[in-house]
Amino acid sequence: MAISTQELYDFFHQCHLCESLTFDEVRTLKGYLKERTFEPNEVIADMGEVGEALYFVLEGHPILTQGKGEAEVKIADLAEGKLVGEMSFFDKKPRKIRMRATEKPVRVLVLTRPMYERLRVEHPIIAVNLLENAIVSLDFLIRNMGDNMADLSRYLHGPGKR
Numbered sequence: 001m002a003i004s005t006q007e008l009y010d011f012f013h014q015c016h017l018c019e020s021l022t023f024d025e026v027r028t029l030k031g032y033l034k035e036r037t038f039e040p041n042e043v044i045a046d047m048g049e050v051g052e053a054l055y056f057v058l059e060g061h062p063i064l065t066q067g068k069g070e071a072e073v074k075i076a077d078l079a080e081g082k083l084v085g086e087m088s089f090f091d092k093k094p095r096k097i098r099m100r101a102t103e104k105p106v107r108v109l110v111l112t113r114p115m116y117e118r119l120r121v122e123h124p125i126i127a128v129n130l131l132e133n134a135i136v137s138l139d140f141l142i143r144n145m146g147d148n149m150a151d152l153s154r155y156l157h158g159p160g161k162r
Contacts (some may be wrong), residue, residue, distance in 0.1 A: 001035045003058065003109070015081030016058065018129050032115040036108055038062075038101040040125050044085075044108070045099040051088030053112045055099075055132070057081060060106030064097045086134040089113070 003011070009026045012018045021029065033056075038044050045051065045063055057080050064075040075097055078084055088095045111119075111130070120127040 001030065001033065001123055003030075003035060005030055007111075011056075011058065011081070017083055017133055018079065018126075018153055021126065021129055024125050025129075028123055029119070030121055032107040032119050033111055035112050038108070040103050040104045040105060043098060043100045043107075044106065045095060047090070047096060047098050048094050050094055051085050051090075053085060053110045054083060054089050054116065054134070055074070056083055056111075057083045058107045058109060060104055061102055062099050063102055064105045066097050082100050083130075084106075089116075090134060108119040122140070 001007060004062075005023070005027045009021075009023050012021065018029070023093075035157075044055065044129050047066070051159065057078060059080060061080065062078045062084070064092070066075055067073050078099070084099065116127070116130070119130075128153055
């Protein structure tokens with residue numbers, strides 16, 4: 001893996017991901033992760049798949065889309081320093097959206113389901129920390145979706161609308 005333990009520790013603290021992990025815990029977690037780069041426009045996670053991995057976005061800005069070809073609609077831009085893929089990973093239901101790289105490569109750290117299962121047994125404190133981060137990430141999505149729905153409602157039913 002190209003990223004050092006110190007770089008990963010710093011990354012987690014800068015992005016407020018797993019920031020309560022100690023340096024030694026980050027070193028342990030690093031052993032369960034795999035680094036991967038997705039080329040421009042490459043699909044990271046596709047619609048219809050059940051999530052088999054969590055992704056920490058190190059570099060690049062993946063996007064979430066729905067539909068195919070000319071009917072593809074961008075739903076969201078994701079930032080560096082985010083934990084993504086958690087919804088389908090934990091509920092084990094097929095994805096309703098696609099996550100892909102944009103015109104630039106996206107570098108991620110991947111935690112596969114088998115490695116997460118090992119981590120849960122071998123280092124439960126680290127696994128709980130990841131789970132807490134997934135909850136915060138999902139909370140952000142839900143709050144953001146609620147704000148977007150409220151904005152749309154105000155637009156559709158605001159003053160002067162019939």
